[in-house]
Every structure is written in structure tokens, then in C-alpha cells.
Amino acid sequence: xxxxxxxxxxxxxxxxxxxxxxxxxxxxxxxxxxxxxxxxxxxxxxxxxxxxxxxxxxxxxxxxxxxxxxxxxxxxxxxxxxxxxxxxxxxxxxxxxxxxxxxxxxxxxxxxxxxxxxxxxxxxxxxxxxxxxxxxxxxxxxxxxxxxxxxxxxxxxxxxxxxxxxxxxxxxxxxxxxxxxxxxxxxxxxxxxxxxxxxxxxxxxxxxxxxxxxxxxxxxxxxxxxxxxxxxxxxxxxxxxxxxxxxxxxxxxxxxxxxxxxxxxxxxxxxxxxxxxxxxxxxxxxxxxxxxxxxxxxxxxxxxxxxxxxxxxxxxxxxxxxxxxxxxxxxxxxxxxxxxxxxxxxxxxxxxx
Amino acid sequence: xxxxxxxxxxxxxxxxxxxxxxxxxxxxxxxxxxxxxxxxxxxxxxxxxxxxxxxxxxxxxxxxxxxxxxxxxxxxxxxxxxxxxxxxxxxxxxxxxxxxxxxxxxxxxx
Numbered sequence: 001x002x003x004x005x006x007x008x009x010x011x012x013x014x015x016x017x018x019x020x021x022x023x024x025x026x027x028x029x030x031x032x033x034x035x036x037x038x039x040x041x042x043x044x045x046x047x048x049x050x051x052x053x054x055x056x057x058x059x060x061x062x063x064x065x066x067x068x069x070x071x072x073x074x075x076x077x078x079x080x081x082x083x084x085x086x087x088x089x090x091x092x093x094x095x096x097x098x099x100x101x102x103x104x105x106x107x108x109x110x111x112x113x114x115x116x117x118x119x120x121x122x123x124x125x126x127x128x129x130x131x132x133x134x135x136x137x138x139x140x141x142x143x144x145x146x147x148x149x150x151x152x153x154x155x156x157x158x159x160x161x162x163x164x165x166x167x168x169x170x171x172x173x174x175x176x177x178x179x180x181x182x183x184x185x186x187x188x189x190x191x192x193x194x195x196x197x198x199x200x201x202x203x204x205x206x207x208x209x210x211x212x213x214x215x216x217x218x219x220x221x222x223x224x225x226x227x228x229x230x231x232x233x234x235x236x237x238x239x240x241x242x243x244x245x246x247x248x249x250x251x252x253x254x255x256x257x258x259x260x261x262x263x264x265x266x267x268x269x270x271x272x273x274x275x276x277x278x279x280x281x282x283x284x285x286x287x288x289x290x291x292x293x294x295x296x297x298x299x300x301x302x303x304x305x306x307x308x309x310x311x312x313x314x315x316x317x318x319x320x321x322x323x324x325x326x327x328x329x330x331x332x333x334x335x336x337x338x339x340x341x342x343x344x345x346x347x348x349x350x351x352x353x
Numbered sequence: 354x355x356x357x358x359x360x361x362x363x364x365x366x367x368x369x370x371x372x373x374x375x376x377x378x379x380x381x382x383x384x385x386x387x388x389x390x391x392x393x394x395x396x397x398x399x400x401x402x403x404x405x406x407x408x409x410x411x412x413x414x415x416x417x418x419x420x421x422x423x424x425x426x427x428x429x430x431x432x433x434x435x436x437x438x439x440x441x442x443x444x445x446x447x448x449x450x451x452x453x454x455x456x457x458x459x460x461x462x463x
Contacts, residue, residue, distance in 0.1 A: 045400050118395055124463060127434050159432050182436075187428035248432055251406060251463075252399060267395030 012040020014288030014303030023076030039066035075336025138222025
């Protein structure tokens with residue numbers, strides 16, 4: 001059981017900044033995120049794109065913002081459960097909550113802050129009629145363990161970075177790799193595109209374009225796919241394979257949070273914005289893009305503000321009746337949980353003679 | 354109201370909406386759909402309008418001459434589902450006065 005003061009669901013910019021604000025109040029945080037890396041949308045969708053409305057930053061790349069937020073909160077030693085989706089939340093007799101992930105990891109905290117953005121990122125599944133019959137029986141939307149593809153015949157579909165990168169990687173261990181895409185152009189890092197071109201020329205990757213997979217063959221396990229070439233003739237043919245890996249990116253879905261008994265409106269969690277961004281369940285807050293209230297704006301800068309007020313309310317829940325006064329970091333400095341201290345340099349007081 | 358254009362939008366349930374879209378607010382088609390709440394929040398405009406998610410895919414039903422697709426839109430549509438000849442990404446279509454009478458259908462969620 002992982003225990004902490006504030007359990008944050010979602011390691012995007014709002015969740016990361018909450019760690020910093022909580023740390024100032026000597027509250028420890030642990031974050032859960034379905035993605036294997038921190039940053040949320042900023043790292044999953046647009047790490048290389050600039051953002052122009054972060055106060056104090058005329059321009060900053062989303063990936064850089066993530067790095068900076070991590071650097072800013074590092075001394076407060078947040079814990080992370082990455083690559084796991086928060087599945088259930090159960091209130092305990094002592095008032096704390098236990099949140100369990102899809103992999104069974106349990107977390108306990110007196111305060112839960114949902115900073116889940118638009119939800120957890122789930123793979124986009126192509127609309128092939130019989131595909132669900134083969135999930136985990138030769139159809140995988142996410143590559144978890146590349147070793148299962150050793151000496152196997154693999155078909156990958158998709159036209160972005162992950163389709164290219166996995167084609168390159170698996171060409172080294174699989175017996176055969178076929179990459180299928182609806183057109184000849186790929187959208188990916190230039191060196192990935194060039195590498196696949198090279199592998200194709202060497203006969204190490206079998207490229208089928210423009211084409212798409214229209215159905216999956218097999219009984220209990222994938223034995224092949226039907227491919228339709230997008231040309232005038234619309235010819236279809238069967239391609240034998242052991243695994244079919246459709247890589248069409250991820251899209252966020254609110255997911256299991258919707259079943260936690262929270263008031264949901266327009267795919268977002270209703271909160272009390274006049275006070276502390278608490279939900280209808282006392283002790284459970286929703287901050288950032290995942291919440292809604294009159295006048296809500298889905299902006300990173302609004303998430304920062306919401307995270308700050310949430311931490312104040314969390315402090316009062318965790319330390320009932322305890323006196324508190326707001327401190328300015330410039331005045332008080334920052335005492336990290338790791339023993340580090342940051343502080344403003346002392347003014348020089350010296351006589352002029 | 355002379356800056357508005359009249360647009361017909363078929364939502365994902367097949368319901369037709371006749372709406373006025375401003376031409377002077379630098380709005381794109383995805384934003385117009387969101388401002389009229391013709392698709393549930395969270396199911397459209399996921400990436401904010403960077404042609405990086407295809408959640409705003411639309412079918413163009415009328416015969417308007419729309420600005421042609423840029424590389425990013427072409428690339429995203431080639432990875433999207435339920436794509437047809439007349440598919441476009443709403444976020445890449447800026448509303449302008451020539452769009453008077455435009456008729457579109459919002460593509461299924463995927």
C-alpha cells in the first residue's frame with residue numbers, strides 16, 4: 001500500500017504544480033497516470049509545440065514546461081505510479097480513500113485530487129468489425145513486451161511515429177514485419193522515416209501502401225489479416241501473420257472516474273469553484289481540465305490556480321484546527337523534503353565610509 | 354449580424370442544426386461546433402485544434418470551395434477512422450464569408 005497526503009490522479013501540468021504547492025504546506029504527494037511518462041497532454045500530444053499563455057513565459061514548448069514543473073517540485077519528492085490507470089476509489093471508515101489501479105496497485109490518502117485532464121489516454125481502435133474477438137489473442141494496441149514478437153510474423157498498421165519506431169525495432173527481432181498505411185507519406189521524425197525507407201530497401205520491412213486492414217483472420221488467435229489496397233482496382237488479399245498491431249495513437253477518455261459517484265456534467269467533474277474545487281465527495285477535489293464550473297476555462301494557467309487553492313483546503317482537512325498563515329517563497333525560501341533549502345540571498349548591509 | 358454566415362450542421366445523432374457562425378472572430382468549424390455544443394465536450398477538439406487528433410472530423414456535404422488541406426491535415430486524416438472522400442478536420446477550416454450555406458456532418462467519434 002502506497003500512502004501519502006494528497007493522492008493526485010493525473011501527472012500533467014496541473015498535477016505537477018499541485019505537488020509544489022502541497023510541498024510548501026509540508027504535504028506529500030503521489031501521482032498516478034495511465035501514461036508511462038509525466039506531462040499528460042503536454043508530453044503525449046504536443047511536446048514540441050509552443051505555448052504562449054503561461055504567465056512569465058512569452059513562449060515555452062509543452063515538453064519544456066513539463067521538465068520545468070518537474071524541476072520545480074523535485075525537492076518535494078513526489079511518488080509516481082505511471083503506466084497504470086486509476087480504476088476504483090473506496091472511502092474507508094477512517095475517512096481516507098483507497099485508490100486501486102488497473103494493475104492492482106493500491107494507494108491510500110486522506111485527500112484525492114483528480115487532475116485527469118480529458119481523461120486517461122486509451123489506444124484508438126480501428127473500426128474493424130471482428131477486431132474485439134482477437135484482443136490479447138494476437139491483436140495488441142500497445143506494445144508492452146516486445147519479446148513476445150521474437151521470431152513471429154508481425155503486421156503493424158499506422159502512419160505516425162509509433163508505427164515507424166516499432167517497425168524499426170521489431171524488424172530486429174521478428175521473423176517478418178509488414179507495415180501497412182493508408183497512404184505513402186508517413187508523419188514522423190525524419191530519421192525514423194529514412195530508417196524505414198532503408199529497411200524497406202534492404203527487404204527487412206515489408207511496406208504495403210496505400211492500403212488498410214479490413215478484417216482479421218483466425219479462430220482463437222490471429223492467423224492473418226485481409227488487406228485492401230487503395231487503388232482503382234480496390235484489390236483485396238490475405239496476409240498471413242501471428243500478430244496484428246494497430247498503432248493509431250491515443251485518445252483521452254474519462255474512463256472509470258465516471259463511476260466514482262462524482263457529479264459529472266459535459267464529461268467533466270462538477271466542483272465548488274467559489275471555495276476550493278472540492279467535488280460532491282468531501283475530501284475529493286478536481287482541478288484542471290477535468291473539472292467544470294460556471295465560467296470554466298480549460299487553460300493550464302487556470303489549473304495552476306485551482307491546484308493552489310485545492311492544497312489550502314487539503315491542509316485544513318489533514319491538519320484540522322491547525323493555524324496556518326500564507327508564506328511567500330521569496331521571504332521563507334523552500335525547504336525540500338530531501339533536506340535541500342532554497343532561499344533568497346541575504347541583502348548586503350555594509351557601511352559606506 | 355451581416356458578419357455571420359449560415360451553416361447547417363448534422364450532429365452525430367443525425368439531428369440537423371441551422372446556426373449562425375461569426376466570420377470576424379477567427380473561429381474555425383470545430384470551435385463553432387463546440388460553441389453551439391453540437392457534440393459533447395470531451396468528444397471534439399481534444400487536441401485544441403492542432404490537427405493532431407481527428408476528433409473534429411467532418412464530412413462536407415455542400416459544394417463549397419474550401420481552402421485546400423495542408424500537410425498536417427492530410428497526414429492526420431490518413432490515420433483517422435471513418436474517413437471519406439469529403440472528410441475534413443473542422444479545426445483546419447476557418448470560417449469566412451464564402452461559407453454561407455455550408456452544410457456539414459460531424460463524423461462518428463473514435
